Amino acid sequence: MKPVVLVTRKLPDAVEDRLRKDYSPILNPDDVLYSADDIVARAEGADAIMPCHTEKFGAAVIARLPKRVRVIANFSVGYDHVDTAAARARGLIVTNTPEVLSDATAELTIMLMLGAARRASEGERLVRTREWKDWSPSFMVGTQMTGKRLGILGFGRVGRVVAKRARGFDMEIHYNDINRAPPELEEGAIFHETPADLMPHCDFLALHCVASPQTIKLLNAKLIALLPDGAIVVNASRGVVVDDDALVAALKSGKLTAAGLDVYNNEPDIHAEYRQLPNVFLMPHIGSATKETRVAMGMRALDNLDAVFSGKEPRDRVA
Numbered sequence: 001m002k003p004v005v006l007v008t009r010k011l012p013d014a015v016e017d018r019l020r021k022d023y024s025p026i027l028n029p030d031d032v033l034y035s036a037d038d039i040v041a042r043a044e045g046a047d048a049i050m051p052c053h054t055e056k057f058g059a060a061v062i063a064r065l066p067k068r069v070r071v072i073a074n075f076s077v078g079y080d081h082v083d084t085a086a087a088r089a090r091g092l093i094v095t096n097t098p099e100v101l102s103d104a105t106a107e108l109t110i111m112l113m114l115g116a117a118r119r120a121s122e123g124e125r126l127v128r129t130r131e132w133k134d135w136s137p138s139f140m141v142g143t144q145m146t147g148k149r150l151g152i153l154g155f156g157r158v159g160r161v162v163a164k165r166a167r168g169f170d171m172e173i174h175y176n177d178i179n180r181a182p183p184e185l186e187e188g189a190i191f192h193e194t195p196a197d198l199m200p201h202c203d204f205l206a207l208h209c210v211a212s213p214q215t216i217k218l219l220n221a222k223l224i225a226l227l228p229d230g231a232i233v234v235n236a237s238r239g240v241v242v243d244d245d246a247l248v249a250a251l252k253s254g255k256l257t258a259a260g261l262d263v264y265n266n267e268p269d270i271h272a273e274y275r276q277l278p279n280v281f282l283m284p285h286i287g288s289a290t291k292e293t294r295v296a297m298g299m300r301a302l303d304n305l306d307a308v309f310s311g312k313e314p315r316d317r318v319a
């Protein structure tokens with residue numbers, strides 16, 4: 001008998017084809033966003049769940065999952081939506097999909113940097129609303145990225161690809177992470193011991209740390225004050241890393257020139273003031289949203305499921 005897999009969202013055809021071939025999937029063709037109750041009810045009879053970051057598996061939900069469920073194979077690299085301690089305590093295996101989305105997310109990060117620096121939101125609005133009437137040397141003047149200093153907070157897989165791409169803009173790379181990276185991964189990037197040490201070196205600051213109790217509101221008023229005046233901040237990691245009130249205040253005061261955001265606290269009901277600010281370039285959590293990456297994420301999640309159901313250790317086990 002094929003293992004039964006509850007798939008919480010509509011996945012690419014190639015991924016669903018492989019699911020049908022090797023498993024008995026319970027699919028969601030209409031891509032309905034399930035509540036916790038829906039998940040618990042639909043998981044009845046399932047051996048595994050393949051969720052996205054949109055489904056939350058807190059301790060209470062994990063406690064209510066049918067005993068038969070053995071594994072949560074996330075279709076995501078981030079797994080802050082799963083209480084891994086509760087999963088571990090219950091003997092539930094949890095996996096994620098690292099590596100395969102680093103390029104797509106790094107591309108989006110570069111887009112956030114360019115969009116924020118070159119005032120993409122303002123420019124697009126001017127053209128679409130026909131408010132663009134004239135040209136002058138002082139019209140829509142932005143900030144150049146080439147040759148500037150880029151600070152990367154969180155020098156993991158995505159952060160390191162961002163560094164590579166940014167080198168194409170002749171940027172000088174600075175970073176902070178819990179540990180210093182070996183020279184072959186640093187590729188000349190300059191390590192700073194603490195986030196506070198990193199800040200003064202960031203004409204651009206890109207956030208790439210994981211969501212954890214240590215990183216909640218890491219970018220707060222105190223850290224922002226240490227950035228050079230006029231710096232640009234981008235975030236394609238997780239919204240919780242930012243203290244929204246502090247970021248909004250800095251964007252209003254001119255301490256920061258601009259921000260580019262793809263992730264937010266309380267998505268999609270984001271801090272209301274972001275929508276009002278002209279100097280924020282806003283994207284709706286699409287860091288990994290490319291055709292290539294979506295398929296690769298699904299295949300990686302299935303590789304993990306295959307391992308579990310053939311009695312092997314899954315490559316991307318996080319609990």
Ligand code: 8YV
Binds near residue numbers: 052075101288
């Ligand atoms: C995904 C992400 O779109 O993988 C992640 O951690 O944040 C996104 O790139 C989403 O999580 C898919 O579930």
